[in-house]
Amino acid sequence: MVALSLALPTWSAGTAWAGAPVSQSQSAGPGSLESQILSTGRELHGVSLAYEADTARVASARVALAGADAALAAAQARLAQARLAVYRIAISQYTTGGTLDSSLGLFSGRPNRMAARDEYLNVATGNQTGAISALTSAIAGLASSEQADRSALYAASSALDALSSRRQVLESTLVAENALLARAQAAARAQAAARAQAAARAQAAARAQAAARAQAAASGLPSSVSLSVVTATGGGGLAGDLARLRACESGGNYGADTGNGYYGAYQFSLATWQGLGYPGLPSSAPPSLQDQAATRLYESGGWSSWPACSAMLGL
Secondary structure, three states: OOOOOOOOOOOOOOOOOOOOOHHHHOOOOHHHHHHHHHHHHHHHHHHHHHHHHHHHHHHHHHHHHHHHHHHHHHHHHHHHHHHHHHHHHHHHHHHHOOOOOOOOHHHHOOOOHHHHHHHHHHHHHHOOHHHHHHHHHHHHHHHHHHHHHHHHHHHHHHHHHHHHHHHHHHHHHHHHHHHHHHHHHHHHHHHHHHHHHHHHHHHHHHHHHHHHHHHHHHHOOOOOOOOOOOOOOOOOOHHHHHHHHHHHHHOOOOOOEOOOOEEOOOOEEHHHHHHOOOOOOHHHOOHHHHHHHHHHHHHHHOOOOOHHHHHHHOO
């Protein structure tokens, strides 16, 4: 099967849209509309690839933020535990007493035990100042990293929202442009049929006038005949449809190989390509061979091999 590819270049929300508004294309002919559809299809392809890339960036940013939040919470918990442990140990040692050769013994033998306790707590907690200061500095760094990850997630999410909006606009535009093209092609076919009928009538009139001239000549009477013939022209066709399909599937790039398992201008899968009897990779084949393969697929199953793009293009 052949599928719509969504995986490569980055698109910026500030990128100018090259297509003209649909309202400006109402009176355009089939050729102009086909060119506009090709342009819209190429941009839609680029936006879709960028949307997939930004989706991955948002997911990565969420993982990074979750890790930063966990690390910050763990560091804050360790700091709280360290502070609580300092006071608990100091109070426990003082209230349960100690040996004379311990640091507590230097304070417990003093006459004013209340003052000695306060002095001991200051000494005991002061010994932990370095560790607590280090934890405090680490928390400040983790908080800064967490804020940076949060900002990165916000930026990635905003870009993804912009891409989603642009893609919806382009998909709607492409559907509208294809509807206009279908009407324009129907009008062109009707005009061609009218021209053909006019030409047939003119030819019939010419034959009748020729017969009248011949009869007049035979009878010796003068005759004069004027005749104009209108020729018919055709429009659209399979070649035009394949060109629009290429623009939607790969941006018209016969060498497309994005790593997503689909290749070439029509985004053939390797199984489909080899099933048609072609060697190598589709993206390495010349354009004429890729066009031939796409034509064979169309002749065997219509546009079903390209469900997404054929639906958007109204094929």
